Every structure is written in C-alpha cells, then in structure tokens.
Amino acid sequence: MNSIETKDVHLYYGDFHALKGITMAMKKNQVTAFIGPSGCGKSTYLRCFNRMNDLIDGVRIEGDILIDGTDIYKSDIQVDDLRKHVGMVFQKPNPFPKSIFENVAYGLRVNGTKDKKFIEERVERSLKQAALWDEVKDKLKKSAFELSGGQQQRLCIARALAIEPSVLLMDEPTSALDPLSTAKTEELIHQLKENYTIVIVTHNMQQAGRVSDYTAFFYLGELVEYAKTKTLFTNPKDQRTQNYITGRFG
Amino acid sequence: MNQLDKELLRIKNKVEEMWDLVDFQLQSGRDALVNPNEDLTRKIIKSGKKVNAYDIKIDRMCENIFALFNPVAVDLRWVLSILKINSNLERIGDSGESIAHMLKEASLPIEPTLLQESRVLEMYDATTAMLQNVRQAFLEENTDLARQVIKQDKILNKIHAKTDKMLMNYFQSHPDNIAQSLKVSGIIKKLERIGDHTTNIAEEIVFYVDAKVVKHKQKKKKKDKGEE
Numbered sequence: 001m002n003s004i005e006t007k008d009v010h011l012y013y014g015d016f017h018a019l020k021g022i023t024m025a026m027k028k029n030q031v032t033a034f035i036g037p038s039g040c041g042k043s044t045y046l047r048c049f050n051r052m053n054d055l056i057d058g059v060r061i062e063g064d065i066l067i068d069g070t071d072i073y074k075s076d077i078q079v080d081d082l083r084k085h086v087g088m089v090f091q092k093p094n095p096f097p098k099s100i101f102e103n104v105a106y107g108l109r110v111n112g113t114k115d116k117k118f119i120e121e122r123v124e125r126s127l128k129q130a131a132l133w134d135e136v137k138d139k140l141k142k143s144a145f146e147l148s149g150g151q152q153q154r155l156c157i158a159r160a161l162a163i164e165p166s167v168l169l170m171d172e173p174t175s176a177l178d179p180l181s182t183a184k185t186e187e188l189i190h191q192l193k194e195n196y197t198i199v200i201v202t203h204n205m206q207q208a209g210r211v212s213d214y215t216a217f218f219y220l221g222e223l224v225e226y227a228k229t230k231t232l233f234t235n236p237k238d239q240r241t242q243n244y245i246t247g248r249f250g
Numbered sequence: 251m252n253q254l255d256k257e258l259l260r261i262k263n264k265v266e267e268m269w270d271l272v273d274f275q276l277q278s279g280r281d282a283l284v285n286p287n288e289d290l291t292r293k294i295i296k297s298g299k300k301v302n303a304y305d306i307k308i309d310r311m312c313e314n315i316f317a318l319f320n321p322v323a324v325d326l327r328w329v330l331s332i333l334k335i336n337s338n339l340e341r342i343g344d345s346g347e348s349i350a351h352m353l354k355e356a357s358l359p360i361e362p363t364l365l366q367e368s369r370v371l372e373m374y375d376a377t378t379a380m381l382q383n384v385r386q387a388f389l390e391e392n393t394d395l396a397r398q399v400i401k402q403d404k405i406l407n408k409i410h411a412k413t414d415k416m417l418m419n420y421f422q423s424h425p426d427n428i429a430q431s432l433k434v435s436g437i438i439k440k441l442e443r444i445g446d447h448t449t450n451i452a453e454e455i456v457f458y459v460d461a462k463v464v465k466h467k468q469k470k471k472k473k474d475k476g477e478e
Contacts, residue, residue: 206320233322235461245322247252 150181275346
C-alpha cells in the first residue's frame with residue numbers, strides 16, 4: 001500500500017526548473033532514501049510533502065502529490081493539518097529554548113490539547129519511541145540545550161512523533177552527529193518504520209544502504225532510478241546511478 | 251583514476267601474476283609428461299608455494315577493499331568475483347602441483363600406447379585452451395568468451411567419463427604396466443578438476459560483468475533432461 005504518491009511533479013524557483021516530472025510512490029511502513037549530488041532536487045522534493053516550499057518566494061509547483069490518498073495541494077487543505085500527519089526532522093538538531101518536556105509537548109499544546117495526564121503520557125511514549133526516555137526521564141525539566149547533539153536530534157524526533165504523524169520526513173538527520181549518535185538514530189529508524197512511513201534524504205550512501213528499503217537516485221532535478229535498495233546498490237540499471245554510487249561521477 | 255580504481259588495479263595485477271604461475275604449472279606439466287624432466291617437475295612443485303602466497307595476499311587485499319572502501323554495484327561484484335577466481339586459481343595450482351608429484355613418482359617415459367589411448371594429451375590441450383580463453387575473457391570482460399569456456403568443459407568431462415573403461419582395456423592388454431596407467435588416470439582426474447575450476451572462473455566473469463548468476467545451470471539442465 002502506498003503512503004505517498006506523486007504524479008508528474010514539476011517545481012520552479014522562478015525561472016529555474018528544479019524538479020522535472022517526478023512520478024513515484026512510497027510504500028507505507030517502509031523507509032525510502034533519496035540520494036544524489038548537491039542541488040539535484042532531493043531536499044526540494046522532500047519538502048513538497050509537507051509544503052515547506054510554500055514559504056519560498058517565486059516557487060511554483062505542478063503535478064499531484066497524494067499522502068494517504070489526499071491531494072495535499074488542494075485549495076481546502078490546511079497546512080497546519082497536513083503537518084500533523086507529516087512530521088519532519090532536519091539536518092541540524094533544532095530544539096526550542098524550552099525544557100525537554102516542553103519541547104515534546106509543544107505540538108500537542110499548539111494543537112489545543114490541555115489534558116495534563118494525556119500530555120504526560122504522550123511525552124513519555126514519544127521519548128520512549130525515540131529511544132531517549134532512559135537518558136532524560138530524571139531531568140525532564142532541564143533545558144533541551146543541555147543535551148548532547150545526538151540526544152537533541154532524538155528529542156526532535158520525539159517532538160515530531162508526539163503529534164502522531166503517519167509520515168516522517170528526515171532531511172540528512174545524522175550529518176551533524178558523531179558515529180555513535182548516528183548508529184543510535186539509524187537503529188531508531190529501523191524501529192520507527194513499524195508505525196511510520198519514513199522518507200530520508202542522505203548524502204551518506206552506506207547509510208541509505210543500512211536504513212532504507214527503497215532508494216531513489218536524483219540528478220539535475222530528475223528521478224534517474226528508483227528501486228529496492230538491495231537492487232540499486234548491487235545492480236543499478238542506469239549508468240549515472242552506477243557512476244554516482246561507485247564514486248565515479250563527472 | 252580514483253583511489254578505489256588504483257586499489258582494484260593493484261589486485262588485478264596480482265591476479266595476473268598468480269595466473270602466470272598457474273599457466274606455467276599447467277604447460278610445464280604437459281611438457282614433463284611428454285619429455286621427462288626432473289628439474290621442471292621440481293620447479294612446478296616450487297611454484298605451488300608461490301601460488302599459495304598469492305592466494306593469501308589477494309584475499310587480504312580484497313578484505314581491505316571491503317573494510318576501507320565499502321564497494322557497491324560493479325565494484326562489489328568484481329571484488330566478490332576476485333575472491334572466488336583467486337580461490338579457483340589456487341586450486342588449479344594445487345592440481346598442477348599434484349600432477350608434478352605424480353610425474354616425479356612415475357617411471358617415465360609413459361608408454362606411447364597408454365599416452366595415446368588415454369587421450370591425456372588431448373585433455374591437457376583442452377584444459378590449457380580453456381584456461382587461456384578464460385584469462386582473455388577476464389582481461390577483456392568478454393562474457394561471450396566466458397560462456398564458450400563453460401561449454402568447452404564438456405570435452406573434458408567426456409574424455410574423463412571414458413577413462414575407467416579405457417583403463418580396464420589397457421590393464422588387460424598391458425598387465426605389466428598397471429602402475430603407469432594408474433598415474434595417467436590420476437593426471438586425467440586432476441585435469442578434469444582443473445576444467446571444473448576454470449568453468450567456475452568463467453561463471454564469476456559472467457557474474458561481475460553482466461550481474462547474472464550462471465553457476466549450477468549446467469547441472470540443472472542435465473537434471474531437467476534426466477541425465478543425472
């Protein structure tokens with residue numbers, strides 16, 4: 001079953017044609033990795049799924065993007081509602097200047113939840129899902145900035161999970177982390193896919209190989225190849241994919 | 251050329267050096283069979299040690315590629331194939347060495363009728379041709395040639411299948427030369443194994459160039475035809 005489907009998606013930054021007719025479907029409860037050189041459009045495409053590109057002046061998007069069957073660019077779709085279903089984790093951990101507890105509770109409070117017990121339970125569950133609970137359960141009132149980089153990133157994942165999205169977008173989530181924190185985050189991705197559809201942008205091809213079920217290779221705004229990760233990394237069909245993953249590009 | 255390409259080239263050069271030694275063992279074995287030469291048989295046996303050293307060296311080099319370069323796609327298939335090609339070359343070297351030991355122990359020269367009826371020289375020529383062809387296929391990444399090598403193995407299997415019957419006949423007509431005929435039988439068995447290892451190498455070439463698995467296909471075909 002597909003969680004995200006896009007049909008002939010084109011995106012323009014003014015005159016610049018950044019995405020050129022991307023059609024692909026991402027399966028539910030699977031991890032899909034986007035790889036490709038800088039500027040190939042992979043992050044731009046990822047940001048289409050929660051309408052982050054809407055904030056940029058001069059952006060024009062054509063084509064259809066469906067999440068769980070709903071066209072997210074229809075005029076009656078509220079972006080706030082969309083982002084309850086589509087959570088996002090960024091390259092650099094970006095906790096709010098609040099306590100650990102309040103960081104995770106933030107999304108619930110913004111959405112109007114007032115039930116204290118419910119919020120406490122949800123915060124605990126999200127921190128457990130993000131494999132951070134044992135490390136922070138005794139200091140929930142401490143500032144999030146007191147956590148290490150890896151812990152901050154898992155806190156951001158917990159914050160995204162607290163509002164129970166169905167899709168989790170990750171834009172190079174471990175590029176600012178040390179190897180140990182990277183390993184923990186990757187392990188977390190494996191566990192989270194039981195409940196979430198995950199799309200991850202990564203420059204680390206070994207990471208794509210380790211965490212994803214499917215991999216898509218982008219180049220110059222085009223989707224060059226999309227296949228099971230095992231297939232793409234052992235027997236890519238397109239010469240450009242082969243050149244990129246073997247480091248012989250250009 | 252990037253660093254990975256340089257490392258892969260170093261491995262390829264080592265495989266070529268090992269291949270030279272194995273070629274020498276095979277060619278010299280035939281020469282020593284026709285024209286007994288103790289020095290040559292000693293050299294063949296000595297080469298066996300060098301082949302073993304190459305085997306270990308190439309294994310190590312491949313191990314380093316996995317650990318340091320995380321090869322993928324064609325690079326991954328190439329390194330996996332090299333590991334197996336290396337192992338098969340080492341076994342061909344072992345067979346060459348065993349033949350040299352047999353020649354050392356046999357009372358030479360081999361009786362001309364035995365040499366002719368056993369078709370051992372024919373087997374030698376077919377084996378040498380297979381090994382040369384598969385080497386060319388490896389260097390040129392020529393999978394058509396590799397597939398031809400796989401077919402060539404049938405000649406060896408046919409001759410080998412007739413060895414026992416031929417020997418029975420030879421024993422009856424030459425009861426005084428059983429020791430020599432047993433040595434020839436041993437050499438034929440070793441040559442048949444060399445054919446199998448050469449076929450394995452050809453299959454690895456098809457795997458790394460075309461990403462297709464062709465090993466065990468011949469056996470399956472035979473089984474489907476009810477030949478086994």
